[in-house]
Amino acid sequence: MKVLYMSHRYHTNQNTIMKGWRENGHEICFISQFAGKIEDYTYVRPVVLGYGALFRLLDRFYVEVLFKNKPNAIDMKLKCGWPPLGKMARVIRDFGPDVAIIRERSVYSICMTALCRLYRIPTILYNLSPVWEERFKDDLAHRIVWKLTPRYRMTPVDVVGVDYTGKKRDKNSFWAPFLMEPQLAPTERTYFRDGKIHLFTIGKYQERKNLWMMVYALERLGKTYPLHLTVAGELSNHFHQEYYDKITAYVKEHGLLGQVDFYCNLNKERVMEEYAKADLYVIPSTGEPASITVIEGMAFSIPVISGSDNGSANYIVEGETGYVFADCDQKDLEDKIERIIRDQDRLLEMGRAAYAHVEKNFRFDRYYGVVEEILRRQKEGRK
Numbered sequence: 001m002k003v004l005y006m007s008h009r010y011h012t013n014q015n016t017i018m019k020g021w022r023e024n025g026h027e028i029c030f031i032s033q034f035a036g037k038i039e040d041y042t043y044v045r046p047v048v049l050g051y052g053a054l055f056r057l058l059d060r061f062y063v064e065v066l067f068k069n070k071p072n073a074i075d076m077k078l079k080c081g082w083p084p085l086g087k088m089a090r091v092i093r094d095f096g097p098d099v100a101i102i103r104e105r106s107v108y109s110i111c112m113t114a115l116c117r118l119y120r121i122p123t124i125l126y127n128l129s130p131v132w133e134e135r136f137k138d139d140l141a142h143r144i145v146w147k148l149t150p151r152y153r154m155t156p157v158d159v160v161g162v163d164y165t166g167k168k169r170d171k172n173s174f175w176a177p178f179l180m181e182p183q184l185a186p187t188e189r190t191y192f193r194d195g196k197i198h199l200f201t202i203g204k205y206q207e208r209k210n211l212w213m214m215v216y217a218l219e220r221l222g223k224t225y226p227l228h229l230t231v232a233g234e235l236s237n238h239f240h241q242e243y244y245d246k247i248t249a250y251v252k253e254h255g256l257l258g259q260v261d262f263y264c265n266l267n268k269e270r271v272m273e274e275y276a277k278a279d280l281y282v283i284p285s286t287g288e289p290a291s292i293t294v295i296e297g298m299a300f301s302i303p304v305i306s307g308s309d310n311g312s313a314n315y316i317v318e319g320e321t322g323y324v325f326a327d328c329d330q331k332d333l334e335d336k337i338e339r340i341i342r343d344q345d346r347l348l349e350m351g352r353a354a355y356a357h358v359e360k361n362f363r364f365d366r367y368y369g370v371v372e373e374i375l376r377r378q379k380e381g382r383k
Contacts, residue, residue, distance in 0.1 A: 004097035004121075006031040006112045008078050008104070010039050010046040012268050013292040016179040018043035020364030029095040031088065033081065033108060038234070040268045047091055051081045071206070071239035082107045089115055099375060101126050102150060110148045122378050124371065125150040128289035128311055130157040131175050132167040152374045157290045157311035162324055176370040178292040178312065180362045183299040184276055186352045191279050196226045197341050200278035202271065202293050203285055205233045205240040205264075210284040210307070210328065211247060217334045218259060225341050228259055230274055235264040275300040279347060280340055283310065286328050295362055298322070298354035303347060305336050315362075321354040 003026055005014075010032050021028050022043055032046040051059065059077050067073035092100075092115055100116045100123045102109045109125075116123045154176040159167060192198075199218065203209030211231055218229040235244055244262070251260050266274070275281070281297030282305045290311030297304040298315075304322035306313040316322040323336040340347050 001099065002027045002029070002095060002097045004029045004031070004092065004095055004100040006100065006102045006109065007126075008033045008108070009036045010041070010044070011036070012038070012040040013178065015040055015043055016181055016364070017367060020179065020367065024364070024368070027095075029091065029097065031091060031112075033077070033083070038265055038267055049083050049087050049091070051077065052084050055081050071237065074237075078104070079106045083111050085111060085115075088112065092116065092119060092121070097121055099124065099371065101154075101371075103127065105145050105149045110145070113149050122375055123150040124374050125153040127153065127155055128157050129153075129155060129170075129173075130159050130167075130311060131155060131173045132159040132164055132169050134167050136168070136170065152377060154370050154374065156292075159314060160311050161308040161327075162314045162318070174370045174374060176367045177315065177362055178290070178295055179364055179367055180292065180295040180299045180358050182355055182359045183272065183296075184301055184355075186301040186348070186355055189276060189301055191348060191351070192344065193277060196228045197344075197347075198277055198279045199227060199229045199282060199337070200232070200274055200280070200297070201229070201282050201284065202232045203234075203283070205235050205243040205247070207243070208285055208287050209233070210286060211243075212250075213284045213328075213330055213333055214282060215247060215251060215256070215260065216330060217337055219254060219256060221334060221338060221341070222256075222259055225338075227341070228261075230261045230263070230278070232263045232266045232271055232274055275302070278302055279351075280305070280337070282333075282337065283307065284333060285310065288312075295358055299358045301351040301355040303340055303350035303354055305333070305340070307333075317353070317357060321350060321357050 003021055010030055018028055028044050030044045030046040032048050035048050062076055063073045100121050102112050102123055102125055104127050113123055151172055153173045155173060156176060156178045158175045201214050203211055214229055218227055221227055235241060248262055251257060275297060279302055281302055283291050283293055284307055286307060286309045288310040294304050294306055294312045294315045298321055304316055306316060306324050307327050308324050309327040313324045316324055318324060325332040325336045
């Protein structure tokens with residue numbers, strides 16, 4: 001089967017999916033709108049199409065003039081940018097896909113869907129909206145967008161957090177969890193290096209990632225336990241730099257330099273090295289659509305703690321492979337960290353359970369089964 005992907009960028013967390021397609025004899029083509037700062041092209045090199053010439057001018061004026069002091073202004077293109085249609089059409093025709101998997105609902109994806117319909121190519125939408133939600137948007141604008149994008153959708157988010165109470169299921173959506181191969185078995189790794197318990201977290205240097213919460217937790221719990229914190233963050237604009245300068249200055253002023261390491265823009269290999277050194281992975285962010293780092297940590301045989309406002313929080317088996325703490329609740333975060341680190345034997349047991357959880361539940365065949373089911377439904381619908 002020939003599989004065509006379209007996304008705003010190629011994210012390294014898609015490597016396991018791309019590897020699965022290739023190892024099972026399929027062909028892949030990946031269209032991206034732009035290239036990210038840190039990407040791993042081991043299994044596929046995307047065709048970076050960019051945007052139409054007129055939109056590039058509008059985007060530059062929007063970002064550099066109208067909203068030059070807003071850090072999120074650069075994200076406008078994700079919803080409103082349109083592609084160079086001629087180039088996109090040529091890529092689709094030349095590759096001749098059996099299915100197109102299109103990321104998000106946007107002007108770009110509307111154009112891609114229209115071309116695929118023209119060439120009679122089945123399409124599947126992929127986004128991070130949960131299968132189970134409290135309410136679905138049903139106004140005219142959303143209904144129009146839904147008509148112009150693929151009907152069936154796959155998502156790695158079953159529910160945000162762990163609570164299904166009061167939520168309804170989107171009947172055209174299918175849960176296809178993030179994929180992760182086991183990385184480091186419990187018997188192959190070392191815990192508590194240098195007699196310390198090593199905490200690890202990843203996130204851009206921005207407020208939403210709640211990196212301050214980790215520093216505060218380290219500051220308090222470090223008085224009782226031999227803790228060390230490592231932060232691997234993205235620093236790619238002056239807003240990130242301001243955040244980074246403030247948090248590193250705080251660490252220095254409060255005498256925590258020997259207990260905290262900050263890294264910027266690590267490549268995938270270096271991130272994997274930090275997972276291998278860690279004893280506990282924590283993702284404290286809020287408003288997290290879904291983070292694959294939840295299962296990345298478990299793949300290295302360490303327990304994981306996540307905030308409840310995360311679309312992949314329910315990948316954690318509560319009390320067995322880690323914990324979920326209340327969104328932005330500093331005390332609950334510290335309580336959950338302490339539950340794990342106060343008993344090192346318990347931490348090791350949870351690490352073993354985390355590795356087994358990844359080994360069993362996040363394999364390519366599960367993702368492939370969802371694609372097959374959606375294609376089957378589309379075929380039956382045409383009949």
